[in-house]
Amino acid sequence: MTTNQLVEEIRRKRSFLCIGLDVDLTRIPQHLLKEEDPVFAFNKAIIDATHHLAVAFKPNLAFYEAYGIKGLQALGKTIDYLNEKYPEIFTIADAKRGDIGNTSGMYAKAFFEDLNFDSVTVAPYMGKDSIEPFLAYENKHTILLALTSNAGAYDFQTQKVEGVELYKKVLEVSKGWKNGQNLMYVVGATKAEYLTEIRKIIPESFLLVPGVGAQGGSLQEVCDYGMNRKVGLLVNSSRGIIYASKGEDFTEAAAEKAKELQVQMAGFL
Numbered sequence: 001m002t003t004n005q006l007v008e009e010i011r012r013k014r015s016f017l018c019i020g021l022d023v024d025l026t027r028i029p030q031h032l033l034k035e036e037d038p039v040f041a042f043n044k045a046i047i048d049a050t051h052h053l054a055v056a057f058k059p060n061l062a063f064y065e066a067y068g069i070k071g072l073q074a075l076g077k078t079i080d081y082l083n084e085k086y087p088e089i090f091t092i093a094d095a096k097r098g099d100i101g102n103t104s105g106m107y108a109k110a111f112f113e114d115l116n117f118d119s120v121t122v123a124p125y126m127g128k129d130s131i132e133p134f135l136a137y138e139n140k141h142t143i144l145l146a147l148t149s150n151a152g153a154y155d156f157q158t159q160k161v162e163g164v165e166l167y168k169k170v171l172e173v174s175k176g177w178k179n180g181q182n183l184m185y186v187v188g189a190t191k192a193e194y195l196t197e198i199r200k201i202i203p204e205s206f207l208l209v210p211g212v213g214a215q216g217g218s219l220q221e222v223c224d225y226g227m228n229r230k231v232g233l234l235v236n237s238s239r240g241i242i243y244a245s246k247g248e249d250f251t252e253a254a255a256e257k258a259k260e261l262q263v264q265m266a267g268f269l
């Protein structure tokens with residue numbers, strides 16, 4: 001999916017919501033545990049109930065790898081289901097990969113070719129040659145961690161290197177890489193006060209913004225400081241939507257929470 005197609009979807013649905021599919025078997029409704037593949041059954045039900053309110057879905061790889069082969073099979077079924085039934089949805093593999101170039105090439109192949117995600121999150125720590133294999137896929141999007149939502153972001157990302165904060169260096173340097181226009185960046189909603197500075201460096205780029213809902217980030221602040229003329233935001237909520245209820249009404253409860261965010265988002269568009 002191109003960035004322009006994503007922007008069209010955002011305008012059509014009046015939503016820039018990304019729903020995180022972070023499936024934890026201890027938190028899903030009991031009755032689903034009887035299913036042959038409870039993780040996929042849960043995802044399918046959540047996707048069917050909320051797809052009209054969101055423009056993106058983001059499975060986090062940890063929640064699938066934790067269940068071994070079965071988890072990876074559930075991930076495969078989930079991305080196939082999204083691509084076949086809802087091709088207008090932007091898909092994000094939240095995998096936070098990155099390694100020497102030769103190895104990154106295999107990560108890129110896994111997420112972009114085999115699984116056919118639109119995008120994957122990547123850690124910038126190993127530098128240009130670790131990101132280039134992802135950027136080589138010109139019709140896909142590489143989402144670089146810039147300023148993450150957790151407290152540990154202050155350990156390195158906001159520290160100065162030669163007088164410049166590390167997250168700013170990541171933004172400045174990466175935007176000059178070949179196909180750098182295909183880069184998106186992760187900025188936590190809990191760090192909204194940094195968005196004005198971030199927009200000075202990357203005014204046009206899309207940002208994946210996790211941290212509203214369970215982590216307490218403010219959608220209002222994210223929009224005030226981070227929105228650009230093409231919206232430029234995908235705001236993620238995972239637990240706050242998918243675990244709104246542990247009962248038989250879990251899909252209705254998830255849709256209600258997603259609707260609350262979509263209505264707020266429509267007000268910012």
Ligand SMILES: O=c1ccn([C@@H]2O[C@H](COP(=O)(O)O)[C@@H](O)[C@H]2O)c(=O)[nH]1
Pocket residue numbers: 020022060094147148149150186187188210211212213214215236237238239240
């Ligand atoms: O800086 C980051 C980067 C990634 N995440 C991921 O986003 C979701 C957030 O889940 P919630 O339940 O809405 O808190 C999760 O998959 C994180 O690993 C992030 O939170 N912050």
